[in-house]
Amino acid sequence: xxxxxxxxxxxxxxxxxxRRYYEGKLRSVAxxxxxxxxxxxxxxxxxxxxxxxxxxxxxxxxxFKDKGDRDLALRPEMTAPxxxxxxxxxxxxxxxxxxFYFGQCFRYERPQGGRYREFFQFGAELIGSATPDTDxxxxxxxxxxxxxxxxxxxxxxxxxxxxxxxxxxxAGVPNEKTAEVLQKLDKKLYDEARPMxxxxxxxxxxxxEIFELTETVGGTDIVDKVPGEAGKYLRSLIAIxxxxxxxxxxxxxxxxxxxxxxxxxVFEVEAPALGAEKQICGGGSYTLSELxxxxxxxxxxxxxxxxxxxxxxxxxxxxYEQTGIDAYVVPVSEDxxxxxxxxxxxxxxxxISCDMDIMGRKMAKALKYASSARAKFAVIVGKNxxxxxxxxxxxxxxxxxxxxxxxxxxxxxxx
Amino acid sequence: xxxxxxxxxxxxxxxxxxRRYYEGKLRSVAxxxxxxxxxxxxxxxxxxxxxxxxxxxxxxxxxFKDKGDRDLALRPEMTAPxxxxxxxxxxxxxxxxxxFYFGQCFRYERPQGGRYREFFQFGAELIGSATPDTDxxxxxxxxxxxxxxxxxxxxxxxxxxxxxxxxxxxAGVPNEKTAEVLQKLDKKLYDEARPMxxxxxxxxxxxxEIFELTETVGGTDIVDKVPGEAGKYLRSLIAIxxxxxxxxxxxxxxxxxxxxxxxxxVFEVEAPALGAEKQICGGGSYTLSELxxxxxxxxxxxxxxxxxxxxxxxxxxxxYEQTGIDAYVVPVSEDxxxxxxxxxxxxxxxxISCDMDIMGRKMAKALKYASSARAKFAVIVGKNxxxxxxxxxxxxxxxxxxxxxxxxxxxxxxx
Numbered sequence: 001x002x003x004x005x006x007x008x009x010x011x012x013x014x015x016x017x018x019r020r021y022y023e024g025k026l027r028s029v030a031x032x033x034x035x036x037x038x039x040x041x042x043x044x045x046x047x048x049x050x051x052x053x054x055x056x057x058x059x060x061x062x063x064f065k066d067k068g069d070r071d072l073a074l075r076p077e078m079t080a081p082x083x084x085x086x087x088x089x090x091x092x093x094x095x096x097x098x099x100f101y102f103g104q105c106f107r108y109e110r111p112q113g114g115r116y117r118e119f120f121q122f123g124a125e126l127i128g129s130a131t132p133d134t135d136x137x138x139x140x141x142x143x144x145x146x147x148x149x150x151x152x153x154x155x156x157x158x159x160x161x162x163x164x165x166x167x168x169x170x171a172g173v174p175n176e177k178t179a180e181v182l183q184k185l186d187k188k189l190y191d192e193a194r195p196m197x198x199x200x201x202x203x204x205x206x207x208x209e210i211f212e213l214t215e216t217v218g219g220t221d222i223v224d225k226v227p228g229e230a231g232k233y234l235r236s237l238i239a240i241x242x243x244x245x246x247x248x249x250x251x252x253x254x255x256x257x258x259x260x261x262x263x264x265x266v267f268e269v270e271a272p273a274l275g276a277e278k279q280i281c282g283g284g285s286y287t288l289s290e291l292x293x294x295x296x297x298x299x300x301x302x303x304x305x306x307x308x309x310x311x312x313x314x315x316x317x318x319x320y321e322q323t324g325i326d327a328y329v330v331p332v333s334e335d336x337x338x339x340x341x342x343x344x345x346x347x348x349x350x351x352i353s354c355d356m357d358i359m360g361r362k363m364a365k366a367l368k369y370a371s372s373a374r375a376k377f378a379v380i381v382g383k384n385x386x387x388x389x390x391x392x393x394x395x396x397x398x399x400x401x402x403x404x405x406x407x408x409x410x411x412x413x414x415x
Numbered sequence: 416x417x418x419x420x421x422x423x424x425x426x427x428x429x430x431x432x433x434r435r436y437y438e439g440k441l442r443s444v445a446x447x448x449x450x451x452x453x454x455x456x457x458x459x460x461x462x463x464x465x466x467x468x469x470x471x472x473x474x475x476x477x478x479f480k481d482k483g484d485r486d487l488a489l490r491p492e493m494t495a496p497x498x499x500x501x502x503x504x505x506x507x508x509x510x511x512x513x514x515f516y517f518g519q520c521f522r523y524e525r526p527q528g529g530r531y532r533e534f535f536q537f538g539a540e541l542i543g544s545a546t547p548d549t550d551x552x553x554x555x556x557x558x559x560x561x562x563x564x565x566x567x568x569x570x571x572x573x574x575x576x577x578x579x580x581x582x583x584x585x586a587g588v589p590n591e592k593t594a595e596v597l598q599k600l601d602k603k604l605y606d607e608a609r610p611m612x613x614x615x616x617x618x619x620x621x622x623x624e625i626f627e628l629t630e631t632v633g634g635t636d637i638v639d640k641v642p643g644e645a646g647k648y649l650r651s652l653i654a655i656x657x658x659x660x661x662x663x664x665x666x667x668x669x670x671x672x673x674x675x676x677x678x679x680x681v682f683e684v685e686a687p688a689l690g691a692e693k694q695i696c697g698g699g700s701y702t703l704s705e706l707x708x709x710x711x712x713x714x715x716x717x718x719x720x721x722x723x724x725x726x727x728x729x730x731x732x733x734x735y736e737q738t739g740i741d742a743y744v745v746p747v748s749e750d751x752x753x754x755x756x757x758x759x760x761x762x763x764x765x766x767i768s769c770d771m772d773i774m775g776r777k778m779a780k781a782l783k784y785a786s787s788a789r790a791k792f793a794v795i796v797g798k799n800x801x802x803x804x805x806x807x808x809x810x811x812x813x814x815x816x817x818x819x820x821x822x823x824x825x826x827x828x829x830x
Contacts, residue, residue: 001708002463002499005487008456010500013514016452032763034740034770034788036428037435041419041533042457042489042519043477048417062458064479067523072420074457084417085425094787096773099428104457108482118456126773133756133773144763243756245764293416325449341548341658348447348559349660355449358511358541358548372509373449 007109007117018320019120022310023102025148026122030100033141035124038099040081046073051291052080052261062106062117074106078123079301080288086127087294095128098137102306113311115277120306127289130298132233135265135285136240138300142269142281143246145304150318151271154280156248157217158237158267159255161284162230167210171202185214186256214254222251230264237265261286263298271312280309324374327413328396329356330366332382340381343391343406347379350410370396377413422524422532433735434535437725438517440563441537445515448556450539453514455496461488466706467495467676477521477532489521493538494716495703501542502709510543513552517721528726530692535721542704545713547648550680550700551655553715557684557696558661560719565733566686569695571663572632573652573682574670576699577645579628586621588612594675600629601671629669637666645679652680676701678713686727695724739789742828743811744771745781747797755796758806758821762794765825785811792828 004010011019027037046063053076062074075081078101090097102122111117124141126134139156146154164185168178177200184193190211197207216222220242223234234251241249257266266284274280283302290296327347331340340356347354355373357366363380370378380392385403393404393412404412419425426434442452461478468491477489490496493516505512517537526532539556541549554571561569579600583593592615599608605626612622631637635657638649649666656664672681681699689695698717705711742762746755755771762769770788772781778795785793795807800818808819808827819827 001502002460002466003503004456004496004499005458005460005481005485006483008458010456010504011454012500012504013451013453016454019454020452032766032768034743034768037431038428039426039431039434041423041425042521043420043423043533045417045420051417062479062481064477066420066477068421070420081419084419085427087416088418089425089427094784098770106457118458129774131773131775133752133771133775136756137771137773140760239753240756243753244760328449337548338654338658341551341655345555345659351447353447353449355513356548356552358546358552359544360546360548369509 005117007111009116009118014322017322019306019310021320022149022313023122023306026145026304026306027100027102029145029148030124030141033098033137033144035098035100035141038082038085038101039103040075040078040085040101042104043072043074044081044084046071048080048084048292049073049076052288060107060109062108076107077105077303078103078121079125079303080292082123082125082301083127083288083299084292086297087289087292090127091294096134097127098124099127100124113277116307121303122306123301123303125299125301127299128297129300130264130285132236132240134300136237136244136246138283138302139241139249139267140244140246142267142283142302142304146269146281146309149309149313151309151313152316153273154269154271154312155250156246156267156269157250157252157255158234158265159251159253160226160230160234160264161256161262161266162233162264163226163228163253164210164213164256166228166230167206167213171197171206171210173197173200173202182256185210185254188214188254214256216251216253218251220247220249220251226251226253233264257282257284261288261291263287265300267302271309273312273315274308277308280305280312322374324376325353325355326375327352327354327377327379328366328370328373328375329354329379329381330363330370331357332363332380334360336381336383336386339386343379343381343409346406347410347413350414352410352413367394379409420532422526424531424533429737432737434721434725436735437564437728438537438721441560441719441721442515442517444560444563445539445556448513448552448559450513450515450556453497453500453516454518455490455493455500455516457519458487458489459496459499461486463495463499463707464488464491467703469675475522475524477523491522492520492718493518493536494540494718495707497538497540497716498542498703498714499707501712502704502707505542506709511549512542513539514542515539528692531722536718537721538716538718540714540716542714543712544715545679545700547651548655549715550652551659551661553698553717554656554664554682555659555661557682557698557717557719561684561696561724564724564728566724566728567731568688569684569686569727570665571661571682571684572665572667572670573649573680574666574668575641575645575649575679576671576677576681577648577679578641578643578668579625579671581643581645582621582625582628586612586617586625588615588617597671600625600669603629603669629671631666631668633666635662635664635666641666641668648679672697672699676703676706678702680715682717686724688727688730689723692723695720695727737789739791740768740770741790742767742769742792742794743781743785743788743790744769744794744796745778745785746772747778747795749775751796751798751801754801758794758796758824761821762825762828765829767825767828782809794824
């Protein structure tokens, strides 16, 4: 029996309805914030992702050659495609460009709890603006999305890559080595960061200060202690966020996100209920466009891991009430089938979601099917009632039945 | 500059909004008909598509090996994945199973008008039922979807593969050769079908009758002339369709769709405005599950080419009115920016789609941006008005301005 490929999933109707419902919530929040939706292809020139993340990314890409010998890759994330699209086609749009997107991404890695080879991300980018207001807007959108989903237990951690970058630069770490060190610091791998910095002749005291910085975590009052431009920037950001109603955030200078293209503010959202794989959202301010052949343009963006946030919601017991169809039409005998078909068509035309037995089932079986389809009403079409231009309307919840004129059926169902 | 791969597209905000709008229409019709949405992975075991369509399909597949040496392929269509999903996980659900899905498919072919390497399909399947009512439901859903989109000029052509199959069997064409001949007949390639049938010793007179059958086209009254079981079936189907309000259909026994797995009714919808590539929808009744390791189950399904139908709508001049945001907030000076931010957050919380200048622009430039974002109102936040807890509300259509209390701003905007 052929199965779906390892690390991918089928979404059956109940689960799909739930996913579409929450996807719709995310979309409507983004639209409310003045973001507009875009879509890019499922695969891209593999070079795009190598430019963004370095050649190591090939190890986890689904990369392949097409029949024209082009090197393509299924997208592992959607920021690079969004910025490529901006460089190709949106350079002349009024700034800031505010876009969002939702879709599948692909990463060849060991499938485990909440991690899939085909996974879904919701992302947003503000392109062409580099103010604290821009960063605040991104964080506020992420927060509003998570709120809209109903998740209760989550933590927003905001950092600024400029603090550590400045410190490393002051300590004599050359620019091209910074990313490597930051990646280790991001994961708090001090034992691996230490020999790296020793090789770069970083003073032991300074190293201590750097480790201490990555451990600087606390409420928003902690920004008073953050030195230099980054401190000033974070104070401004926090004031704006507070005006936006987002004040339950944590400052964490250890959030550095280990990618070379981040330029300043970085943030992550985690749902502690998820354990080791607790990050549900991450983002920050960056420049990428110049890597793809465009001018250098400042942007801020983030991505929400849709599968993971749904998992966190499940763990919190957030339930979603499945909707059913409004009516299920049951012809009592074969000779009223055409009439039942007409009634079905009439109800659908009136906007009522409606289904009908198409397998010639007997009443009891048909009503059982109506139950499984969560129908609110069964419309029972019998010969005797039809003589009075009527049908029997059965409330599937209470079991109550009444005779209703066909001409009044729509309003009887719509209540 | 890196571009999106050949045959793929980016969808910028205006186009994406239009696509989501019409996708939503299709979805809501399907739900109204009692179908439920599902989703399958972007790629599958390549074998799945070979089983469905034969090894020739490899020529147009995006096929690749993953790092575990599995042969995978981007899906070229979604019926085989849907039936695989049914075999894997939905065998015990009450029948008929009525599902639909929407998404990207991939075919490596020469890109041309309305044909892309990444294209979008909307499809539906009724699984586990083999009645004329089942086929009618599928055709009626396709028709209602096309109606909902507003397309005016289209033609539904219904055929029955049983007529030609019976004729070929009677003429002594062995079962395993039927598909090959039908493929030629489907494309009206008589010059290629003739030598094939001659090799199979088909009588010249019978061959003439076969060619005549494939040219049997006309209104529903033509079914009276269709012989045997297939004729009886089509007459019943047409009566049900008519009860469903779908009577503008054509019978065309030349529609055979050249795929081995079709078992009876087949149908196509074409939009003549599209010229040579005019087919916008195709489907029929089939069995596939037994090829994928399940029991043999009768199904009826169809797929709508979303890109092509949008193109047909464009050619008919069907326009879609873009919506804009409700309000754009403009702080007149830097010292009221925080207050403006609070107002923006308040409006969003009230469900008003709202954006705010985040680039510190002067009034005239900010209003220009508000126009480009199609804002209905500009909310101008100035120091003087704030002293009276008010702002200036500007109707972006008429240019009229009035002073409005902040506490009454939500209702002033909601009208």
